[in-house]
Amino acid sequence: MRASRPYWSVDPGPPLRDIGCFALVAQHLSFSRAAAELHMSQPAMSQAIGRLERSLGIRLFERTSREVRLSAAGKALLPYADAMLEASAALMAESTRLAMSARPTIRLAYPLIVGPLAARITRRLARRKPAIDVELRAAGWSAATSALERGDISAAILSTPFPRELTTAARFHVTVGHLAVPAGDPIAALSRIRPEQLTRYKILMPRNRTPGGMWARFAAQLRGPHQHHVVADDIDDFAAALDLVAAGVGLLPTPHLLVKAIRRHDVHFVPLDAGDLRMTYGLAWSPKHVSPELMVLVQAVQEALWTR
Incomplete structure (x- = not known):
């Protein structure tokens, strides 16, 4: 039987940002240096540590006018804080990887002479929300039309003559x-x-x-x-x-x-x-392989031509 996992109905615990402040102060043993690294003020850093201490019900640091030291409880909890921060970073990295792999991809063939236009289209689609990846393939007329016929590419920038079986815009x-x-x-x-x-x-x-x-x-x-x-x-x-x-x-x-x-x-x-x-020249594609991403590409090409 699968082991049950803990479930927090209301309060999942202290904010991860406060835990990160604790780990950074523990690393530097300095509130000012930790605050500078996170581009925070020293009072804001002190407030974050105070919130965490109140949430946990313990003192994490022993502070004097001359030095900052981890308390016994702080030393005991620091490995757990580091583990939580590492797990959070791993979660974000994996979610980013999954999001990237799930992003739609357009395979666009283009002649070298219009390379700057192809690059401009790629940048435009990468900036949109949600982003669309463009895989550029330099190809001449014959290679591009053959690739379109096989379905190896989504679209191509072609010079005339445009094959009759392709849609152009x-x-x-x-x-x-x-x-x-x-x-x-x-x-x-x-x-x-x-x-x-x-x-x-x-x-x-x-x-x-x-x-x-x-x-x-x-x-x-x-x-x-x-x-x-x-x-x-x-x-x-x-x-x-x-x-x-x-x-x-x-x-x-x-x-x-x-x-x-x-x-x-x-x-x-x-x-x-x-x-x-x-x-x-024009953008050409097979009417058999129309997709929402392809229509976004058509719009991006038109916008790139209008806003040189």
């Missing part, structure tokens, strides 16, 4: 207004570049170019043979593509966000005069 644009060129190339000295000046250059391009999208619009402005150098199905990691520019493989239309964030001695960013070139 919070669309935004990233301006592409520069061309990355090798630092030693004569074209790097120009103050501005127009598409007709690129006839003899290869331009790094993705294989997937949505009709009407930024890549297709820019490709339509280029003239001359062999002007495209396809580097991948999609260009998601612009920072890595700059290595190809530095190596002389081709030139790269570059978003303004990257121009502001990256400084390289081997690559120069020249303003590009090619009309209104913009890459469109």
